[in-house]
Amino acid sequence: MYLKLAWRNIWRNKRRTLITVSSILFAVVCALFIESIERGSHDLTVENMTRFHTGYLQVQDFRFQDEPSLDNAFYYDPDLFDSIEQNTEGIEFTVPRIDGFMLAAGEELTRPAMVLGIIPEREDRLNSLEGRLIEGRFFNDGENSAVVSRGLANRLNVAAGDTLVLLGQGRFGMSAAGKYFISGIVQLPLREMDNQTVYLSLSEAQWLLSAEGYITSLLITPETAGQVSVIAETLRNTFEGTEYRVLTWRDMMPELIEALEFDKAGTRMFMAILYVVIGFGIFGTILTMTLERLREFGILLSVGMKRIKLATVVFIETLLISILGVLSGFGLGLLLIVYFHINPITIGGDGAEYMQDMGFDPILPTAIAPDIFFYQGSVVFLITLVISLYPSFKILRLNILEAAKK
Amino acid sequence: MAIVQTKNLSKVYNPDTVPVHALRDVSISIEKGEFTSIVGPSGSGKTTLLNMLGGLDKPSSGSVWVNGKEITSMKESDLIDFRLYNIGFVFQHYNLIPVFTAHENVSFIMLLQNRSKKEIKERADELLEEVGLGDRKNARPVEMSGGQQQRVAVARALASEPKFILADEPTANLDSTSAMNLLDIMSRMNREQNVTFVFSTHDQRVIDRARRVITMVDGAIHKDEYQNVEETKTG
Numbered sequence: 001m002y003l004k005l006a007w008r009n010i011w012r013n014k015r016r017t018l019i020t021v022s023s024i025l026f027a028v029v030c031a032l033f034i035e036s037i038e039r040g041s042h043d044l045t046v047e048n049m050t051r052f053h054t055g056y057l058q059v060q061d062f063r064f065q066d067e068p069s070l071d072n073a074f075y076y077d078p079d080l081f082d083s084i085e086q087n088t089e090g091i092e093f094t095v096p097r098i099d100g101f102m103l104a105a106g107e108e109l110t111r112p113a114m115v116l117g118i119i120p121e122r123e124d125r126l127n128s129l130e131g132r133l134i135e136g137r138f139f140n141d142g143e144n145s146a147v148v149s150r151g152l153a154n155r156l157n158v159a160a161g162d163t164l165v166l167l168g169q170g171r172f173g174m175s176a177a178g179k180y181f182i183s184g185i186v187q188l189p190l191r192e193m194d195n196q197t198v199y200l201s202l203s204e205a206q207w208l209l210s211a212e213g214y215i216t217s218l219l220i221t222p223e224t225a226g227q228v229s230v231i232a233e234t235l236r237n238t239f240e241g242t243e244y245r246v247l248t249w250r251d252m253m254p255e256l257i258e259a260l261e262f263d264k265a266g267t268r269m270f271m272a273i274l275y276v277v278i279g280f281g282i283f284g285t286i287l288t289m290t291l292e293r294l295r296e297f298g299i300l301l302s303v304g305m306k307r308i309k310l311a312t313v314v315f316i317e318t319l320l321i322s323i324l325g326v327l328s329g330f331g332l333g334l335l336l337i338v339y340f341h342i343n344p345i346t347i348g349g350d351g352a353e354y355m356q357d358m359g360f361d362p363i364l365p366t367a368i369a370p371d372i373f374f375y376q377g378s379v380v381f382l383i384t385l386v387i388s389l390y391p392s393f394k395i396l397r398l399n400i401l402e403a404a405k406k
Numbered sequence: 407m408a409i410v411q412t413k414n415l416s417k418v419y420n421p422d423t424v425p426v427h428a429l430r431d432v433s434i435s436i437e438k439g440e441f442t443s444i445v446g447p448s449g450s451g452k453t454t455l456l457n458m459l460g461g462l463d464k465p466s467s468g469s470v471w472v473n474g475k476e477i478t479s480m481k482e483s484d485l486i487d488f489r490l491y492n493i494g495f496v497f498q499h500y501n502l503i504p505v506f507t508a509h510e511n512v513s514f515i516m517l518l519q520n521r522s523k524k525e526i527k528e529r530a531d532e533l534l535e536e537v538g539l540g541d542r543k544n545a546r547p548v549e550m551s552g553g554q555q556q557r558v559a560v561a562r563a564l565a566s567e568p569k570f571i572l573a574d575e576p577t578a579n580l581d582s583t584s585a586m587n588l589l590d591i592m593s594r595m596n597r598e599q600n601v602t603f604v605f606s607t608h609d610q611r612v613i614d615r616a617r618r619v620i621t622m623v624d625g626a627i628h629k630d631e632y633q634n635v636e637e638t639k640t641g
C-alpha cells in the first residue's frame with residue numbers, strides 16, 4: 001500500500017511528473033550524447049594517428065626519439081623480429097618503416113616531403129592504405145615507383161603517371177637523389193601527413209637513403225588496443241640491455257594526449273554547467289511538489305504516520321521518477337548514439353577546415369561505450385537522488401500544525 | 407477516570423514579541439461516551455484547545471492527560487504513535503489522501519497500525535457502510551462531495567479505534583443537509599458504540615445536538631453545561 005501511495009502520487013500530477021522525467025531524460029541524453037561524441041572523435045583521432053603515423057607501439061633505436069635522424073636507424077633483422085613477433089603474446093603483426101625528410105620536386109615546383117619506405121601489404125594491413133588510393137596503384141617491392149599523398153601532389157602539381165624527383169641526404173650525410181614514376185595518389189586522413197608524404201617501397205627507400213637493411217621504426221600492432229601496455233612491458237624486458245627501445249603511442253604523441261585532455265576538460269566544464277542547470281530545474285519541480293503537499297503531509301503526520309515512513313514513501317516517489325527519467329534517457333540516448341554512430345555528423349565549411357588544421361577528421365562519430373552510460377547515468381541519478389532528499393528532509397523537520405494550516 | 411483531561415492549561419503565542427494568550431488556565435475533564443462541543447467566538451481558542459488535546463501542540467504551562475497518561479511531556483516520535491492508537495482526527499477540510507479511494511483512506515490508518523489484511527478490509531467495508539458510503543467505496547476524494555468526504559474522514563477516525571475523536575469545525579465547509587447528516591452519523595456512533603467525540607463549531611444547529619457545551623471566551627472557559635438533546639431520527 002505504501003508503494004501504491006507512492007505510485008499513485010507520481011501520476012497524480014501527470015504534467016509535473018512529465019516535466020521532471022523529461023528534464024532528467026534531457027540531462028541524460030545530453031550528457032550521453034556529448035560524451036560519446038567526444039569519445040568517438042577522440043577514438044577516431046587516436047586511431048588515425050596510430051594507424052597512419054606512429055602505430056600503437058614502435059621499436060626504435062634508443063637514440064631515435066631524441067634525435068630522429070637516419071643516423072639513428074637500426075638494422076632490421078627479419079629473423080630476430082619475426083621470432084619476437086611469434087613469441088610475444090598479443091602481437092598481431094609488425095610493420096617496418098624507414099623515413100626521412102627530403103625535397104620533392106615535380107616539373108616546376110619543389111616542396112619538403114616525408115619519404116616513407118614501406119612494405120605495401122603490411123602497411124595495408126595496418127591502415128587499409130590501398131583503399132585510400134584515389135588514382136593509380138601501389139608499387140611492388142623494389143619497383144622504382146612512388147605513391148604521393150594528395151595534398152603534396154596538389155602542391156607539386158603532379159598526377160599519377162608523372163615523374164617525381166627526390167633530393168636530400170641519406171644515412172651519414174651521403175647525398176641521396178632519385179627519380180620515380182608516380183604510380184598512384186593516396187588521400188590520407190591527417191592533413192599534415194596528406195600535405196607531405198611520399199611512399200616508396202622499403203627496399204627502394206633504403207637504397208635511396210644509403211641505409212640498406214636499416215629501418216627507423218618497427219610498428220607493432222596488438223591484437224586489441226587494450227594490450228598495448230602489456231606488450232610494451234614484455235618487449236622492454238626482451239630488449240633489456242640492447243639498443244632497441246619500445247615506445248607506445250602515448251610516449252610518441254604527448255602533444256596529442258595533451259590536446260585531448262584539454263578538450264576533455266572543456267567538455268567536463270560544459271557538462272558541469274549542464275548538470276547545475278538541469279539540477280535546478282528538477283529541484284524547482286520537486287520544490288513546488290513539496291510545497292503543494294505540505295498540508296497533506298501535515299494530516300498524515302497528525303493521524304499517526306511516522307515521519308520516517310512518510311519521508312520514505314515520498315523519497316520512493318522521487319526515486320521512481322528519477323529511475324524512469326534515467327532509463328528513458330538511456331533508451332533515447334542509445335538510439336541517438338547508434339544512429340549517429342552509423343551516420344556520423346559531418347562538419348562543413350570553416351569548421352571542417354579548422355578541424356583538419358587541428359589534425360582531426362571533420363566528422364563526429366559517436367562511441368558506443370557502456371561505461372559512458374554507466375558514468376553519466378550514475379551522475380545524473382546521483383544528482384536527482386540528492387534533490388530527492390529535499391522533500392524527505394522537509395518532512396522530517398515539518399511543523400505539523402503549520403503544515404496542516406496551509 | 408476521565409478520557410481526556412487538562413490541568414491549568416495555558417498557551418501564549420509569541421511570548422517574546424506580541425504575546426497572544428490563546429488559552430488561559432483551562433481545566434476540563436471529558437468522560438468516556440461524552441458528546442461535547444466547544445463553542446465560542448472566533449479567536450477564542452477553540453482550535454488551540456483541540457490541538458492541545460490531540461497532542462499536536464505543546465502548552466506554555468499546564469498539562470494534558472489522555473487515558474491517564476500525561477502527553478504534554480511525551481517525545482514527538484512517541485506522540486505520533488500515541489495519536490495513532492488513541493486519538494481520531496477529523497479536520498475542517500482536505501482531510502483525505504487525494505490519491506486513495508474512500509476504502510483505501512479508511513484502510514490506510516489501520517495499515518499504519520499493522521493490522522491484518524483481512525481485518526482491515528472487513529472493518530473498512532463495515533465502517534463505510536455505517537457512514538452510508540457502502541456504494542462509494544472506490545471513489546476518490548475528488549469524486550465525492552464535501553459531506554461524503556467528511557463522512558469518510560469520520561470512518562477513518564473510527565477505524566483506528568481511538569479513545570476519542572477530535573473534530574475541528576467538521577461541518578464548517580458543508581451545506582446544512584450534509585452538516586446535519588454528518589452530525590447524525592456522529593451522534594449515532596456516540597449512542598450506539600459509545601464513541602467519545604469532542605468537536606468545535608460555530609453552527610447553532612450543531613450546538614443544539616451536543617449534550618455538553620463548553621463555551622470559550624478569550625482563551626478561558628466561560629461556561630460548561632449539559633443540555634437535553636432531542637434525539638432526532640436518523641436516516
Ligand SMILES: Nc1ncnc2c1ncn2[C@@H]1O[C@H](COP(=O)(O)OP(=O)(O)OP(=O)(O)O)[C@@H](O)[C@H]1O
Binds near residue numbers: 419427428447455
Ligand atoms: N500560530 C499562532 N501564532 C500566533 N497566534 C496564534 C497562532 N494560532 C492561533 N493564534 C491566536 O490564538 C488565538 C486563538 O486562536 P484559535 O485558532 O484557537 O481560535 P478559534 O477559536 O479556533 O478561532 P476560529 O473560530 O476563528 O477558528 C487567536 O487570537 C489567534 O490569533
Ligand SMILES: [Mg+2]
Binds near residue numbers: 452453454574
Ligand atoms: Mg478554529
